[in-house]
Amino acid sequence: MTRRFPESAPNIAALASAIADPTRVMICASVLDGRAWTLTELCRALSVPMSSLSEHASILIDHGVLAERREGRHRYVQIASTDIADWLEHTGALVGGSMAAAPTLAAKTRDRRLIDARTCYRHIAGRFGTQLFSALTQREWIDESLTITDAGRAGLADVFGLDVGAPTSSARPFIRRCLDWTERRSHLGGTLGDDICRTFFDREWIVRRPNSRALKITPAGREHLDWVLTADDDHL
Template structure:
């Protein structure tokens, strides 16, 4: 047996259509019950429970209990990043599904990717950060640029609270719909939190889409894209 990570095992877990649908349903960073995930997967509850056990054993899901219910969520941002990257490959390699409708157009524009902003707005934001020296592309990935600390302080984001979290502050995440990178890491999560706190946008109740209000879009563009 070759040394190294067992790619085939992870690929087999994600590759089952029912399990893929369950994982996709958790890409908004939320938690769902087994019954809710069974509906997402289009399978019965016993079958769903078997799939969830395999995903848990494989390290892709975590679970917690509240009262009589068990809730499942993605095991962490690394799992979400993997799924987003697979979606990017699936978008370019056939066979393709039918062309997305209006709801999917909203998803391409702005959506939640686990806990940070993805889509066209997020890709444009990261491009602008690089152009203005707010972030830089270092040899080990995305790093804070010289203009970053003052910029984020003015935007209402306290960088001093981010390094203590058990994850990178800045990380590039391949965007499946644009096929270029958006910003992940604790900084990406803080930016999305700021957008929602300011009520510039809200999460769509039926999908991962982020829907900006007209004034909110202008405020977002002034703050993060100008």
Template sequence: MKYGPDIAHIAALIGDPARANMLTALMSGKALTATELSQEAGITLQTASSHLAKLDEGGLVIPRKQGRHKYFSLTNEEVAHVLEALMGLAAGSGHLRTRTGPRDEELRKARVCYKHLAGNMGIQMYDSFVRQGFLDIGANGLTLTKAGASFARNFGIDLDSLRAKKSPLCRDCLDWSERRTHLAGSLGRALLTHMENLGWATRIPETRIVRFTASGQTMFDATFQK
């Protein structure tokens, strides 16, 4: 391709195994230091710093300095969206790095995908929204309907605040484990945060797993019926 976006450059940045591991670690939405990311990638700190400089230059991560420490996070939801899609493509093609285990089952059930809920429970919530007419799926993407807005407000979501932000309110995201859609966008992030504030679920440290309590699971299933 002689003209247009240089997808080969971005693909090369993501395609390096060490950089791919670091980017995947940042899918939790949590900012990490170069030391933490070097451990995730299994490389030296010096090598990790070199990789992070390339990812920063390529627009895939953004550094933030706080006190004596420098933290890195994904630049935006667009990067996470691409990474999740690539994970789905890799999984669908049979390119899995390890054998599955108990932790993998938890990841498939409920996990963080850049601050919104993914996995089986994320898909359940999305399907429930569609079935109840809360989302309109059009040629230009997802739109929250009046019924959906009413539900969100009654659930405790400040829609006015979300709509004042630049990021899309609703966005579909292809789930890597099921290769079906879950809800992203500022509404998807707000819903997960609110469920955590309600005590329904917690994020497990050092992983992307979201673990629901027994009562939280019951409330989730009652709110987002299958």
């Protein structure tokens, strides 16, 4: 019997096997903040022995989940691409169920902060991320077809100081829904999501929490983003 296509079928099993380990999942969750981490930083953050962490990181690199670069004696790893980041976040949302109860008060605080606001690679996720998407659609800055409106261009310029020109021919979509793994709703992805996240950092409306991809909304951020923080999550 002739085998017609298995040899040319995408090797999904190989990619899936790369994250089929709790330690490798933790590594991916850490670097989803979009930054490059040294193995020493990951070792400390995850409390994993260096020998074990290095082995797991190498598996993720070999399968294209992480990218590696070396500078002097330091070995840095980061998410390999936006597509990989989206895949990881979406896979987390497809798992279903709620997060397991954290064993300590410190762990519960860490988890709560991740649920409230975090980065998903280069854009904002968590409840804050879904509220941001809702707020923009409620103001009709983004329409149902995920297109920026004229009111949206004016509003983003006025409120965020963000000059939004015509979408470019980039392979990445300008606006896209990114399924949030904790909220089970969409937060704002695409290049617009990246631009807004970067603007919030530049204006110091959000800051990173130490050793985490969780975000803290600053007093200045709460003042300027009150309309976002009170938005209802009314979209999928």
